[in-house]
Amino acid sequence: MSPPTPLPRAIDQGLANCEICGKITPVVACRCPRCGAALHLRKPASLQRSVALLVAACALYLPANLLPIMTISELGDVMASTILEGMVEFWHRQAYPIAIVIFVASILIPIIKIVALVWLCAAASGKVHPSPRILGRIYWFTELLGRWSMVDIFVVSILVALVQFGAYMTVTPGPGALAFAGVVVLTMFAAMSFDPRLLWDRLEIMKAAETPPPTLDHE
Amino acid sequence: MKRQASITPWPKPTGGPHPVACHFCDTLHEGSAVPEGSAARCRRCGVLLYQNRPASLVRVTAFSLAALILMAMVNMFPFLSMEANGIKTELSLLRAASELIREGSVTIGWCVAGFTIIAPLMMACSMLYVCGPLLRGRAAPGARYVASWLGRTEPWNMIEVFLLGVLVSLMKLGKMAELHFGVGFWAFAALMVCMAAAVAGIDRNELWDRLEVAAE
Numbered sequence A: 001m002s003p004p005t006p007l008p009r010a011i012d013q014g015l016a017n018c019e020i021c022g023k024i025t026p027v028v029a030c031r032c033p034r035c036g037a038a039l040h041l042r043k044p045a046s047l048q049r050s051v052a053l054l055v056a057a058c059a060l061y062l063p064a065n066l067l068p069i070m071t072i073s074e075l076g077d078v079m080a081s082t083i084l085e086g087m088v089e090f091w092h093r094q095a096y097p098i099a100i101v102i103f104v105a106s107i108l109i110p111i112i113k114i115v116a117l118v119w120l121c122a123a124a125s126g127k128v129h130p131s132p133r134i135l136g137r138i139y140w141f142t143e144l145l146g147r148w149s150m151v152d153i154f155v156v157s158i159l160v161a162l163v164q165f166g167a168y169m170t171v172t173p174g175p176g177a178l179a180f181a182g183v184v185v186l187t188m189f190a191a192m193s194f195d196p197r198l199l200w201d202r203l204e205i206m207k208a209a210e211t212p213p214p215t216l217d218h219e
Numbered sequence B: 001m002k003r004q005a006s007i008t009p010w011p012k013p014t015g016g017p018h019p020v021a022c023h024f025c026d027t028l029h030e031g032s033a034v035p036e037g038s039a040a041r042c043r044r045c046g047v048l049l050y051q052n053r054p055a056s057l058v059r060v061t062a063f064s065l066a067a068l069i070l071m072a073m074v075n076m077f078p079f080l081s082m083e084a085n086g087i088k089t090e091l092s093l094l095r096a097a098s099e100l101i102r103e104g105s106v107t108i109g110w111c112v113a114g115f116t117i118i119a120p121l122m123m124a125c126s127m128l129y130v131c132g133p134l135l136r137g138r139a140a141p142g143a144r145y146v147a148s149w150l151g152r153t154e155p156w157n158m159i160e161v162f163l164l165g166v167l168v169s170l171m172k173l174g175k176m177a178e179l180h181f182g183v184g185f186w187a188f189a190a191l192m193v194c195m196a197a198a199v200a201g202i203d204r205n206e207l208w209d210r211l212e213v214a215a216e
């Protein structure tokens, strides 16, 4: 038997933390007595779900950035615009703050989020061993910032609604918008299905493996 | 004054200790009461466990009521209008979604409607429905079911992101047309503040402890 840890974990006592209401109930109860949600010690199939959703998000990432998110027809000229082109246009017009906002929200955040989640999944399955403090920051970041990538979809919806001037100028949505919305929604679901407690479980396993049999050593 | 005092501070359900587990590292804590305005943090990883918000129920009720009124204003008054080449077009939340659907992007259209209209509306209604009766210590019929959907809806409320989208669009359109802000736009900005205040107004643990006590 391993020596008793000073800080007890819920899983060691067979207690489940209800995801919906936060009540602590023995997991054998199956359903939360307070809100009726299904009880699990850990989110079911957390890693598999996250990885599957991330793979789908990666597959959509290229079309999201290469296909035009909208088409602008101005006096007969039809011009398709991708996310990157929209950003470059702002840069050329010296609108640097807005170009940076688009770059961060539409290009940087999705890619960082995908990489961060892949890394978290790798850490949870024991393939890399970073410190839990750094992982905590990364998890917090992926949870908080992912939604802001949606801004480009809203820009398309606003321009489509506003710029309807017949032959003079019209904006129509492009196929890239659907792919881009897919990337944002899929990474949000991937972050939701990832269980950060798996990172700490991995840490416990590593600690147990490292700890030598109780001898005089105090390394 | 008297009403304020009649609201119990943060009742704990009867029947033994009420442990709390950290959602990040699964460490068990006693879940003892904290004074109003302060928060309990995990001893192992430092993540926020729960916080005792001052005048929580009153705040949530007031801000979600204000949010509902502002939502009505956003949809009643002009939001943003644009004039170019003698033609005037108008933007509203409904039109931002419906024009996409009309142009054939049905999925994105419904996403936009869901994130900017349906999710905020559902959240404001359910917060009002759950917290209003709790002010008098009662749970509305089906309040637990409504409250369990509240947490699930929260990540999909994106009105602050939509507001950033409006600003980016303004920068894009700025040179080519005349733009006019309506009352609806300012109501929308206020709505964003009210929704954020209502969501941050009560801790999840407090809400559920109150619901548990009220139903008994």
Ligand SMILES: [Zn+2]
Residues within 6 Å of the ligand: A018, A019, A020, A021, A022, A023, A032, A033, A034, A035, A036, A037
């Ligand atoms: Zn529950």
Ligand SMILES: [Zn+2]
Residues within 6 Å of the ligand: B022, B023, B024, B025, B026, B027, B042, B043, B044, B045, B046, B047
């Ligand atoms: Zn913790």
